[in-house]
């Protein structure tokens with residue numbers, strides 16, 4: 001433990017030497033401080049929201065600069081390929097994608113050990129990940145829902161084929177055998193997927209020492225339009241925050257509005273200071289975890305790219321099987337026909353169902369109403385609500401386990417310290433196939449071997465992924481139940 005703390009301290013000293021700083025004072029100090037953190041942030045552990053993360057060491061105001069990482073500290077393809085041997089070899093394999101090359105760059109630096117210029121940073125990267133490409137057959141199946149199974153299968157196949165394609169380059173570079181393995185490849189790919197930040201000059205992104213310690217906050221409640229930003233800027237306390245820093249980079253202004261999502265961004269590379277700059281996305285009290293929004297993701301996408309999911313995710317959506325005639329009744333894309341995290345059907349799904357439930361010869365005359373989101377008639381609305389409710393109910397009944405069983409299973413997994421409780425809880429489940437498959441997959445045929453002391457590291461990792469899979473399918477089922485309630489409430493409103 002002491003050794004770990006020392007190594008973390010030397011990582012933060014290394015960061016300070018490279019010019020990384022969490023101070024809002026933009027003047028360069030004459031001597032680098034002994035740590036790059038301490039003025040605004042510190043590293044802390046948040047058990048239920050991301051593990052290691054960054055914590056406010058003082059009250060932080062929304063919009064103020066909290067961390068700067070100079071370009072020279074970023075690990076990019078360009079900076080790693082300053083190594084001539086690597087650069088020459090990469091140029092001989094021009095068919096590889098930018099991300100494949102970035103993965104090779106990371107493995108190459110790992111292979112250098114202490115001589116890597118990023119060694120203090122590389123030492124603090126996670127050793128394992130829970131992203132979908134790392135799911136084995138057992139954990140994949142625990143997702144239960146076809147859509148999730150396909151996404152997992154696709155992620156595994158993609159990782160395998162990209163690894164094979166890059167093999168010749170890695171052999172050219174004479175990688176040590178352990179860096180040539182699929183396991184090493186998936187580790188590096190997961191690092192790139194879950195930790196790189198966007199940079200304008202390279203679609204592979206960059207690894208950003210210290211800046212990649214922010215855990216994720218979903219976008220959702222920030223101002224969503226220019227008017228909101230104008231309102232914010234006219235709000236005196238916010239304006240004070242902007243002006244008191246006296247630096248235009250410190251402003252959260254209309255330029256920082258992401259034109260696609262129309263949301264405020266909280267970090268980005270800034271050409272004029274040649275650095276990655278992070279801003280507080282909210283007011284934080286001393287001791288709060290400071291978060292960063294990496295983008296808008298559903299829970300399945302979070303699992304695929306980052307290896308976690310959110311219990312409350314305002315951007316979650318689920319898909320249910322629809323009849324081909326529904327897809328062909330409108331020009332909405334398949335991706336737009338979904339159910340929101342709170343059980344409400346998407347705008348496009350409602351419109352598509354309303355048109356599909358209209359006799360074909362009448363669709364033209366009501367098309368404009370459907371596309372503007374209007375109900376077409378009471379009968380039409382009652383029909384589609386009944387249909388949607390019945391379909392969600394059928395999906396729920398077709399899944400091998402119920403919400404109650406999944407809840408029991410997650411609770412049991414939280415109780416693995418006590419093998420007796422785990423087995424007692426799981427006895428309440430109607431189908432114990434999944435539990436037996438897990439025990440079998442890890443050679444734990446009898447209950448007594450299900451003991452924390454004997455749960456191998458591999459089995460424990462597998463259980464973490466299994467738990468994520470069960471949590472995901474549980475959220476999926478809850479959205480279906482909420483959709484049924486939404487349909488019933490709408491139906492009730494017609495009865496009044």
Ligand SMILES: C[S@@+](CC[C@H](N)C(=O)[O-])C[C@H]1O[C@@H](n2cnc3c(N)ncnc32)[C@H](O)[C@@H]1O
Pocket residue numbers: 048049050051052053126194195212213214215216217305306307308309
């Ligand atoms: C950029 S890193 C953030 C720092 C990371 N916790 C660490 O220890 O290095 C992203 C990873 O942090 C974890 N993470 C981030 N936000 C999270 C959240 N809200 N809940 C759970 N895990 C989260 C996930 O493992 C994700 O892949």
